[in-house]
Amino acid sequence: MSRLIAGLVVLVLALLGLGQAQAATTLFVALTGDDQWSGTLAARNPAKTDGPFATITRARDAIRELKASHGGLVEPVTVYLRGGTYFLSAPLTLTPEDSGTPECPITYAAYPGEKPVLSGGFPITDWSPVEVNGVAAWAAPAPVLADGGRYFHQLFVNGERRPRPRLPRKGLFRFAGLLVNPVDVAWNQGQDQAYFSDGDLHSWRNLSDVDVVALHFWVESRLPLVAVDEATHVATFARRSVFRLTDGQTTTPARFYVENVFEALDAPGLWYLDRPTATIYYVPQPGEDPRLLQIVAPRLSEVVRFDGDATNRRYVERISVSGLSFAHTEWNLPDDIAGYKQADFGVPAAVSLTAARNCALRDCEIAHVGTYAVEIGAGCRGSEIADCEMFDLGAGGVKLAQGSAATTLSNNRIHDGGCIFHGAVGILADDSGNNTITHNEIYNLYYTGISVGWRWGYRPSLAADNIVAWNHIHDIGRGLLSDLGGIYTLGVAPGTVVRNNLIHDITSATNRGRGIYLDEGSSDIVFESNLVYRVDDASFCINCGQDNVVRNNIFAFGKQAGIRRGRQENLRAFTFDHNIFYFAEGQLMAGAWGDGQYAFDYNLYYDARGLPVTFAGMSFDQWRESGQDAHGMIADPQFANPAAGDFTLAATSPALAIGFRPIDLSQVGPR
Numbered sequence: 001m002s003r004l005i006a007g008l009v010v011l012v013l014a015l016l017g018l019g020q021a022q023a024a025t026t027l028f029v030a031l032t033g034d035d036q037w038s039g040t041l042a043a044r045n046p047a048k049t050d051g052p053f054a055t056i057t058r059a060r061d062a063i064r065e066l067k068a069s070h071g072g073l074v075e076p077v078t079v080y081l082r083g084g085t086y087f088l089s090a091p092l093t094l095t096p097e098d099s100g101t102p103e104c105p106i107t108y109a110a111y112p113g114e115k116p117v118l119s120g121g122f123p124i125t126d127w128s129p130v131e132v133n134g135v136a137a138w139a140a141p142a143p144v145l146a147d148g149g150r151y152f153h154q155l156f157v158n159g160e161r162r163p164r165p166r167l168p169r170k171g172l173f174r175f176a177g178l179l180v181n182p183v184d185v186a187w188n189q190g191q192d193q194a195y196f197s198d199g200d201l202h203s204w205r206n207l208s209d210v211d212v213v214a215l216h217f218w219v220e221s222r223l224p225l226v227a228v229d230e231a232t233h234v235a236t237f238a239r240r241s242v243f244r245l246t247d248g249q250t251t252t253p254a255r256f257y258v259e260n261v262f263e264a265l266d267a268p269g270l271w272y273l274d275r276p277t278a279t280i281y282y283v284p285q286p287g288e289d290p291r292l293l294q295i296v297a298p299r300l301s302e303v304v305r306f307d308g309d310a311t312n313r314r315y316v317e318r319i320s321v322s323g324l325s326f327a328h329t330e331w332n333l334p335d336d337i338a339g340y341k342q343a344d345f346g347v348p349a350a351v352s353l354t355a356a357r358n359c360a361l362r363d364c365e366i367a368h369v370g371t372y373a374v375e376i377g378a379g380c381r382g383s384e385i386a387d388c389e390m391f392d393l394g395a396g397g398v399k400l401a402q403g404s405a406a407t408t409l410s411n412n413r414i415h416d417g418g419c420i421f422h423g424a425v426g427i428l429a430d431d432s433g434n435n436t437i438t439h440n441e442i443y444n445l446y447y448t449g450i451s452v453g454w455r456w457g458y459r460p461s462l463a464a465d466n467i468v469a470w471n472h473i474h475d476i477g478r479g480l481l482s483d484l485g486g487i488y489t490l491g492v493a494p495g496t497v498v499r500n501n502l503i504h505d506i507t508s509a510t511n512r513g514r515g516i517y518l519d520e521g522s523s524d525i526v527f528e529s530n531l532v533y534r535v536d537d538a539s540f541c542i543n544c545g546q547d548n549v550v551r552n553n554i555f556a557f558g559k560q561a562g563i564r565r566g567r568q569e570n571l572r573a574f575t576f577d578h579n580i581f582y583f584a585e586g587q588l589m590a591g592a593w594g595d596g597q598y599a600f601d602y603n604l605y606y607d608a609r610g611l612p613v614t615f616a617g618m619s620f621d622q623w624r625e626s627g628q629d630a631h632g633m634i635a636d637p638q639f640a641n642p643a644a645g646d647f648t649l650a651a652t653s654p655a656l657a658i659g660f661r662p663i664d665l666s667q668v669g670p671r
Contacts, residue, residue, distance in 0.1 A: 024075050025066065027059050028052035028111070030082035042080065042111070056081065056092055056108065056118070063106060064097060073104035081324065083114030085294070087122055091302040096309065100318035102358075110323030120300030120350065120369075121156070121328030124280060127290040132281050133266045138290045142278045142297075152297045152330055153420075154394075155271045155282070156368045159294075161392055161419065162271050162282070165264035166257050172215070173200045175245055175253035176233060182244060182251040190221070190240035190338065194253070201228045201235050205262040208238070209275060215509065216254035217243050218447060218483045220422045221338040239338040248482050248510055255509070298330035301348050301371060308355025310379030310403075316353070320360040326350045331370030331394045331420050343428050343451055344421040347371050347395040355379030363387045370394035370420055376432075378403030386410045387670070393417035396424030396445065402431040402454070402462070409437045411670040418446040422480055426473070430454045431491075433464040441472045441669040446480045448488045448517075449473035449503070455491030457521040458546075465495035472669035473503045477536075482510040485517030485541070486532065494524040502668045504645065506535040511560055514541040523547055529663045531647055533557045538564035538590060539581075546571035552661050554647050556582040556639075561590035562605075568595040575599045578660050580637050584608040589616045600628040604655045606636050631658060 027039040033052035037044070039062055044051030053059050059079045067073055077100070100106035110116050122143060130139045155162045167173075176195040178185070185191075204210055207225050212235065214221040223237035245254040265272045268285040280297075282290055303326045308316040329350045333339070340346045350369045353359060354377035365388065366373035373390035376383050378401055390397045390412065397414035400407055414426045426442035429435055429452045442449045450468060455461040473486045486503035489496075498516070506513040515532030518525070522545035530553045532539045539555035542548070543566035555562050562581040565573065576598065581588060588605060593616035605613045605620075613634050615623035620634055638650035649655060649662055656662075 025077045027062060027077070027079045028082065029054070029056050029059050029079060031084040031086065042082070052082065056086065060092070060094065060098055067097075073101060076100070076104050076107070078107045078109060080109055080111040081116035082111045083116055085117040085119050087119045088300060088303060091120070091300055091305045092118065093305045093307050094316050094319060095307050096314040096316055098319065099316055102318060105318040105320060107320045107322060108324065109321075115325060117325040117327055118303050119296065119328040120303045120330065121296040121298040124155070124295045124297055127282075130281070132283070133263065135266050135283055137265070137281050137283045140280045140282075140290070142273060142280050151275060152273065152299065153332075154298055154330065154370050155280070156296045156328060157282075157288070157293055159368065161368060162269055164260045165262070165266070165270045165272060166259045167261055167264050168257065169264070169267075172255040172257055173197070174255050175214075177253055178245055179234070182246050185244050187217075187244050187246075187249055189244055190242055191245050192237045192240045194235055194245055195233050196235050198233065201225075201258065202230065202263075203228045206275065209260055211259045212237065212256050213259055214241055214245055214254045214256045215422065215480060216241070216245055217248050218342065218423055218481050219243065219339055220481070221245075222333060223338055237338075239336065242337075242339045242341060248512070296328050298328045298370060301330050301332065302350060302352055303327075303329060304351045306353040306356040306359060308379060310355040314355070315379070316356040316359060318358050319356075320362060321364060322362045323364065325365040325367070327366075327368045329369040329371045329394075339421070340423070342423070343447065344395050344424040345399070345428065345430070347421050347424065349373060349375035349399060351375075353377055353380050353383060356383060358382040360384040360386070361388055366390045367392045372399050372424065373397050373414070375399040375401060376404045376407050377401045380404040381406050383407045385412060387412065389413045391416045392419065393424070394420035396428060397426045397442070398428070400427075400429040400432040400435060404432045405462070406434045407432070407436070409435070410439050412440045413670060414440065414442045416444045422446040425449070425451045427451070429463065429466060431462045433462045433466060435466045437466065437468045437471065439470045439667070439669060439671055443473070443475045444478070445476055446478055447476075448484045449476045449486045451488045451490070452496065453490035453493055453522065455521070458492055458523065459521075461492045463491060463493045463496070466493065466497075468496070468498045469500050470668050471501045473501065474505050476506045477508045477513045479507045479509055482508045482512045484508055484512070485514040486535070487515075488517045488519060489522040489525060490519045491521045492523045496524070497526045497528070498530065499526070499528045500663065500665065500668065501530045502665050503530065503532045504534045508536055511536045513537055514564070515539045515555065515558070516541070518542040518545050518548065521545055525549070526551075528552050529661070530554075531663055531665060533642070533645065533647070535559065538562065540564075541566070542573060543567060544569055544573070546573060548574035550574050550576045550579060552578045552663070554580045554582070554663065556580075556642055556647065558583055558586060560586045562586075562588045563590075565589075565591040565593060568592045569597065570595075571597060573598045576601075576603060578602045578658070579604075580655055580660060581605045582608065582637060582639065582642060588613055596626065601631050602658050603629055603632045604637055604658065604660065605632070605634050633658060
């Protein structure tokens, strides 16, 4: 009891300290509150006649009333949410009338020492024991949602995602072929039928609820089954696939798995929604009793929405969210598509901002969602996302949409994403400029870590003056999709700088995982002082682009190549100087190098196998005679322990003699 009293004293003193710094209005929200109360007390009074609000929307409305009564805000406002899970029936929507001002900002914050969760889901209760497919399970009625439906795609048990039953239980199937000759089909033309191997597919229960998830190129296609002909081995889907059902630009049929098969509901941790009977089944893990657990199904695709109006210049301004958690959002696809052509860009986010100015999320957690975590939409300026953790994501971390600008993303951890939409990205900056993306850690995703640009070719672009620095990007791709990168750029991006990033362990399904990947038209970008190692294709890859500067980087352990070039154009692709290439397999240079539209100098190369280094078929002497690397050399750079990821240079390293500057990565990742 004495420790509790001492803790309360510390809390009161902290709040008093805030008050001494600047007078402020303080409101409170608690699960034990009442929206008829004043909201000015952190806990209800002994008479139970006053206390905190029960909902965050009531606190928002109280601020509106405060502004109306005073003709605007006269002091800063803070809304503290007490701990616990707040199940929302609709997203919290903040509009221009909810804005703060520079002198009187508005903050929605976690009560000190407590963890409030805004949930887009609803609890599942009334469990009873049953037997399903020969195993002990539990069943509960599926609640009717606001729209009259009973369909949701996810279940979370005590803060952990539980999978729907899938086949094969490990690994992947592969289509037996297409009903058309792949050589006669454009790569970007999808199919709604395919052949399958004997035993892979069946006419399962609730067949239209079964998804075939095809993995091809750099995307996934979700293909609900319409029919399975076990005699002809032809599967018919409700939608066309995003692209041709092959492994990239080959004629090899694509890999796939099957999800939501009732007959496969036979292992601990699996769940299934039987829509015709409106029944949820769950096979518990050892020691679990569903009656004693928090089991949540999602119903909202968004939890919080900043909803401004850029057309009429009415913005949501000066609102900060601090220390809150957001969870349990649903995923859905439009009925006419199987997925998105790149980066799952059309998937919504749990927290979305449109036409917001100088708004922030700090120290927040976004987890257990079926969507992206955050979207910074059109018309946003001066947004900040800092010190947040985003994980267990159906899609990716943060989307900066076309029409946004000047966003700061710093000190965030984004990991374990792509659970539903495998092609999603850790941070996606669409046609967006003047952004600062620094000190983030991004890992355990299936497509790409950071993607910047999004204007194919040499068309004008708004993606200028972006800073991508001090990020730690690792364990990307994970062997599932293809044609991906740790950092991926696309289109013209003048003023953009990519520096001091640590990138490693990039793997794809077809050995097309790149460390730094410059795709269609990537131009006018500076890449400097990055460390890239252990990738299954090239450490550095440029498909096409012009006037890029690549200097003072370390590129090590590219499995296929140190550097790959896709196309030859009548353009100066890049200058390459003061870089170190270190490899132990594959070759130094792969792809198209015959046009000479590049400039190399002061670079150091080393093949750890002791083999001669060749340059697109040329010896080093021939390479220098062609006008390249007049001051370059082939020598051991004397790394401390490259096999263990330690690329510290010895004081006697020859790289130092030709002007390489040691790369300090001590500040990489969240600080």
